[in-house]
Amino acid sequence: xxxxxxxxxxxxxxxxxxxxxxxxxxxxxxxxxxxxxxxxxxxxxxxxxxxxxxxxxxxxxxxxxxxxxxxxxxxxxxxxxxxxxxxxxxxxxxxxxxxxxxxxxxxxxxxxxxxxxxxxxxxxxxxxxxxxxxxxxxxxxxxxxxxxxxxxxxxxxxxxxxxxxxxxxxxxxxxxxxxxxxxxxxxxxxxxxxxxxxxxxxxxxxxxxxxx
Ligand SMILES: C[S@@+](CC[C@H](N)C(=O)[O-])C[C@H]1O[C@@H](n2cnc3c(N)ncnc32)[C@H](O)[C@@H]1O
Numbered sequence: 001x002x003x004x005x006x007x008x009x010x011x012x013x014x015x016x017x018x019x020x021x022x023x024x025x026x027x028x029x030x031x032x033x034x035x036x037x038x039x040x041x042x043x044x045x046x047x048x049x050x051x052x053x054x055x056x057x058x059x060x061x062x063x064x065x066x067x068x069x070x071x072x073x074x075x076x077x078x079x080x081x082x083x084x085x086x087x088x089x090x091x092x093x094x095x096x097x098x099x100x101x102x103x104x105x106x107x108x109x110x111x112x113x114x115x116x117x118x119x120x121x122x123x124x125x126x127x128x129x130x131x132x133x134x135x136x137x138x139x140x141x142x143x144x145x146x147x148x149x150x151x152x153x154x155x156x157x158x159x160x161x162x163x164x165x166x167x168x169x170x171x172x173x174x175x176x177x178x179x180x181x182x183x184x185x186x187x188x189x190x191x192x193x194x195x196x197x198x199x200x201x202x203x204x205x206x207x208x209x210x211x212x
Pocket of ligand 1: 043050070123130131132133
């Protein structure tokens with residue numbers, strides 16, 4: 001990943017996103033996280049690809065809560081994991097709104113979660129009628145930051161190409177810029193300029209290690 005900062009206007013770090021494949025980029029970021037035995041959250045389970053990846057990364061002692069608003073996504077994630085009973089044991093799939101994330105994870109997880117991952121947008125092959133929106137994504141990001149352990153990572157892939165996506169990305173950027181400082185460090189990866197309209201963005205928000 002190219003990580004040379006190009007701007008830090010608001011004090012946070014903005015970098016060019018030179019890979020179109022944001023999922024691969026997020027995976028490479030998560031590969032670097034110390035996740036063995038950790039508690040992690042997939043806040044947009046969808047078809048279960050990311051949940052499966054996280055279940056592999058946390059290992060036999062770790063646990064994943066995978067959340068999605070749609071029943072077809074819950075079923076798709078369950079079906080994907082059914083092929084790997086070892087991984088399925090590590091995952092709890094929850095049907096719910098990630099805006100209410102604090103109530104969807106076990107109580108002891110609060111302040112102890114290593115990673116919360118959002119792959120925003122719409123369910124692939126599920127139609128575009130239900131997409132994530134700023135109205136729920138921003139409260140969900142706020143809830144996630146509260147759930148994180150010190151040094152934990154909130155990672156969001158934001159798709160600006162669908163109808164609600166540009167507004168969602170702007171709202172998340174605005175929210176993230178306010179977190180940068182005492183509470184967290186923020187990296188925004190995106191392409192700028194005319195040709196970049198509609199391209200995905202990545203936000204990496206790390207809770208400050210010194211926060212108790
Ligand atoms: C791009 S897909 C996720 C892809 C998925 N991570 C995978 O590996 O296949 C986005 C998902 O967000 C879900 N979603 C939309 N709004 C939501 C909300 N408020 N709470 C939880 N999930 C939501 C959609 O149902 C959809 O399945």
